[in-house]
Amino acid sequence: MDRLTLTQFVALAVVLAALVRWLPGDDPSKDPLGRGAPWLAIELDSYLEGLRATEPDAPQAYLRGLRRLDTDAFFRYWSRTLRDVRKIQAEAGPETFVQFKGMSRNEQWQLRYDLYPIPTTGAFYEDGGSEDDPTLPGATVMVSRLIASQDMDPEDRKKVMQASLERGNRK
Amino acid sequence: MALVASLALALLLGHLLDRALFGDPAHGLIDRVGRALMLGLGTLGLVSMLVDALGLGVTRGSVFGGCGVVLLLCALAAWRQAAGQPAAAASRSGAHEAAPLDARQRAMYVGLLLFALLGTALAVRSGWVRPTFQFDSTTRWMFKTKALHFDRTLLGPISTDPEFGLTHQRYPPLVSHVSNVPLLFEGRFDDRLASSIYVWFGVALVAVVYGALRRRTGRLCAAFGAMWIAQLPLFSYVFAPPPGAGAASAMADVPLALFITGAALAAADGVEGRRPRAHLEAGVLLGFVLLTKNEGMAFLIALCLGVLLAAPRARWRRVFGIGALGLLLFTLAWGWIASGLPVTDEHYPAQLNLAALERGLGRLQIIVPRFLRELTDFSAWNVTWPAVGALLLVAGRRCWRLPVCRLLLVALVVQMVSYLLAYVVTAWSSPAAEVISETSAAGDPVSVLMSVSLGRLFMQVAPLAIVLALCASPVETRPSG
Numbered sequence: 001m002d003r004l005t006l007t008q009f010v011a012l013a014v015v016l017a018a019l020v021r022w023l024p025g026d027d028p029s030k031d032p033l034g035r036g037a038p039w040l041a042i043e044l045d046s047y048l049e050g051l052r053a054t055e056p057d058a059p060q061a062y063l064r065g066l067r068r069l070d071t072d073a074f075f076r077y078w079s080r081t082l083r084d085v086r087k088i089q090a091e092a093g094p095e096t097f098v099q100f101k102g103m104s105r106n107e108q109w110q111l112r113y114d115l116y117p118i119p120t121t122g123a124f125y126e127d128g129g130s131e132d133d134p135t136l137p138g139a140t141v142m143v144s145r146l147i148a149s150q151d152m153d154p155e156d157r158k159k160v161m162q163a164s165l166e167r168g169n170r171k
Numbered sequence: 172m173a174l175v176a177s178l179a180l181a182l183l184l185g186h187l188l189d190r191a192l193f194g195d196p197a198h199g200l201i202d203r204v205g206r207a208l209m210l211g212l213g214t215l216g217l218v219s220m221l222v223d224a225l226g227l228g229v230t231r232g233s234v235f236g237g238c239g240v241v242l243l244l245c246a247l248a249a250w251r252q253a254a255g256q257p258a259a260a261a262s263r264s265g266a267h268e269a270a271p272l273d274a275r276q277r278a279m280y281v282g283l284l285l286f287a288l289l290g291t292a293l294a295v296r297s298g299w300v301r302p303t304f305q306f307d308s309t310t311r312w313m314f315k316t317k318a319l320h321f322d323r324t325l326l327g328p329i330s331t332d333p334e335f336g337l338t339h340q341r342y343p344p345l346v347s348h349v350s351n352v353p354l355l356f357e358g359r360f361d362d363r364l365a366s367s368i369y370v371w372f373g374v375a376l377v378a379v380v381y382g383a384l385r386r387r388t389g390r391l392c393a394a395f396g397a398m399w400i401a402q403l404p405l406f407s408y409v410f411a412p413p414p415g416a417g418a419a420s421a422m423a424d425v426p427l428a429l430f431i432t433g434a435a436l437a438a439a440d441g442v443e444g445r446r447p448r449a450h451l452e453a454g455v456l457l458g459f460v461l462l463t464k465n466e467g468m469a470f471l472i473a474l475c476l477g478v479l480l481a482a483p484r485a486r487w488r489r490v491f492g493i494g495a496l497g498l499l500l501f502t503l504a505w506g507w508i509a510s511g512l513p514v515t516d517e518h519y520p521a522q523l524n525l526a527a528l529e530r531g532l533g534r535l536q537i538i539v540p541r542f543l544r545e546l547t548d549f550s551a552w553n554v555t556w557p558a559v560g561a562l563l564l565v566a567g568r569r570c571w572r573l574p575v576c577r578l579l580l581v582a583l584v585v586q587m588v589s590y591l592l593a594y595v596v597t598a599w600s601s602p603a604a605e606v607i608s609e610t611s612a613a614g615d616p617v618s619v620l621m622s623v624s625l626g627r628l629f630m631q632v633a634p635l636a637i638v639l640a641l642c643a644s645p646v647e648t649r650p651s652g
Contacts, residue, residue, distance in 0.1 A: 006565045007644045010558050011395060017553035018286070018402035034404065034550045038293060041408035045300040063304035066410075106306060109337045113309045117321045 185211025191248035205378025290401030298370030366421035373418025454496025469589035566643035
């Protein structure tokens, strides 16, 4: 076989591999060829457009929970939290600041982005912060109910993290 | 409308810059739009960064005023060039006569282009529909965009107060400045609007690769290259993992891939003497690379080494010219500011020393298998990496004999080795990693870091690898119209 034929063979493999993803399939994660993955993306975007029609923050809330083990619980949690954020932003004055209680570091960081430029404070859960932290004078308090009730038992948390890593490794 | 206005401004800026500085080497609409978008988006970000560095405040007046000055200078230079060299322009446009495709080739060409368009359209739709939600995107790139919108600068507390260390204050913020442009038009903060401009770096990437391959290898190969990139699952439709690798994810990896590919292709044009001022373009694009992500610093070495080994003559002068221009742009717009900002645990140049290398060598037993798994991961890459390897094997000695391939190969290998070294020496940790380390058999946070970042790093160089494989392949080598 000459070089040109071999090159054409490899090119054909590239085209076929790209095409096969567009074949209908039920669950790309269980299919070694990942059939149906582009259709899932199209479906997801259509779903998000529908969600936005009902509530502007709903797509954001849905996506933040999408890769978690308990997608529905995270969706509900973030919907409620982002509603709270909008309310705080609407009522904010020059003195307003938000105190997080019992929230993990990563959740606080995401909410800092959501709330910016409103100042925030609060000890991370990982550093011993809890719902029982004393409230600072004038603070608007935000508490992470979801994390407190579900993820924060140390053993459960390890399980969740381990499962997440294994899922990442498996792809 | 704000997004359309931002893209129109980028296209105008990029096209005039291309004509004024680089002699408009594009052939055909796709090539021209790709180059204009690449240069325009980078220049928009650069102008905004320079405005901020001068302490003028990133406002509608200052940024659009700065763009106006650039537009005026470019228009004047382009007009003078057109008036002074009509014959050159005419000969350039007719330089590559069309090599007509037969009916079968034409059908393949159209099919490949449509398939490329499908992948790109999918990414564009996702970029418009999906809000920013990825953790790294919201806490870094979009956080800075939001700060730019509200504070009119990135030189305030967001960059200096350790409380905002989460934003990775030393990270070069070119893409954050670009995504602030639609907000300048709109006049209010809208995260979906700001993030929707990111995917256009991906559109430019597909078009730039098409254009460069069309000029080098012909239309059919160009359409194939465009399709290959546009249909990369991680680029256009695979959601995760790793988070944030796609063109629509409002992360800086696809923008970096665009500038890396553009700089390497321009440097290759210069090394081969295909067109005048290609080195100047490579230097400007290298500046954009450095202003987009920290990984750009590794690419500075990778590209310079590539040029050094590929250039037939005046090697050091070319390397110095490209590298110095890139570094100059970086220093003026960000470098001198960043040197005074807090350092995070992801500041790799500071961690790269012999002691750290020695300490981290044991990690290779985690890193190398993970690299190999990523390279053969069908769900993320289809058959891309094995196909690139196969094409390079088939090409054999052409990979090293052709200067363009030598340059791209050296740049690609050096860049990937830098990723490997970064994992070896990293001091990265996070609460999640600590939990994993307690339970994982490997017991090393690097396995967590790789699970969320390796695909993104490979996305930065995948287009370069594809272009290398196609340039080395014994396919059409005749330029066609």
